[in-house]
Amino acid sequence: MIWLLTFLSCIWLIGAESPFNHRVHNERVIGGHDAQPNTWKWQVSLQYDAYDDALYYHICGGTIVESFYIMTAAHCILSMDPKLYRVVVGEYNLYKYDGSEQFIPVERIIVHPGWNGDLGKGNDIALLRLANPVYNNGYVAIANLPYPGQMLPHGFTCYITGWGLMSDGGSTPDILQVAPINVVEHSVCSQPDWWGSIALRTMVCAGGDGVISGCQGDSGGPLSCFTGGAWTVHGVVSYGPSGMCNQVSKPTVFTRVSSFQDWIYSVLQS
Structure with missing residues (x-):
């Protein structure tokens, strides 16, 4: 995990590593409940092979923004070696193979050029180019993105x-x-x-x-x-x-x- 140095006393990154080999030890949204299956189709599990031994760890979420691209946070990038990552789309139950999942290697990592590791400076965004495209199996969808500069009202x-x-x-x-x-x-x-x-x-x-x-x-x-x-x-x-x-x-x-x-x-x- 990467930690924000200048604000360590008041901020921590919302990114935890959990052992993964399709069955995963991991944790969840506070105050949440089980999502309905096949609902949040743009949701991604980003996984990391820390020891290059084909055992993957769920480290972060992500969003499908194009058939070849996943959007995630820059602080989720623990190494710039794309071979250490894969994404799982169509995922729901991390302990169980449901047949809806697609496991896709990462080909290239593009971190926003303004990211310097300091969360207080922003630019915490990265894109992952996939080795193979996400295909529509009925359990995935490309996310809609807001229009440039759009801001939501208070309480939305x-x-x-x-x-x-x-x-x-x-x-x-x-x-x-x-x-x-x-x-x-x-x-x-x-x-x-x-x-x-x-x-x-x-x-x-x-x-x-x-x-x-x-x-x-x-x-x-x-x-x-x-x-x-x-x-x-x-x-x-x-x-x-x-x-x-x-x-x-x-x-x-x-x-x-x-x-x-x-x-x-x-x-x-x-």
């Missing part, structure tokens, strides 16, 4: 999905978790008793009610919101508070996808 309800901690130091479900989570507008999230100056306009804050939040293992996953008549991915899970994940006035912070549209499309078109 979105959904966080992932296999992250369900409580601080808590249990390890096998099923994809989902929870409703309300957007906290920048003018609130950037107040001193919230996230202050490290909450940038290129980020989306959501939660902060002390009940629902992302947590370790959710990093890189989508913030899905029903806007413009369709489900749209507005955020990439980036960071949360140290200690307890679900702290009042310390919402989960996402990279704002609408702030990076030009970069995303430049990569996809290349």
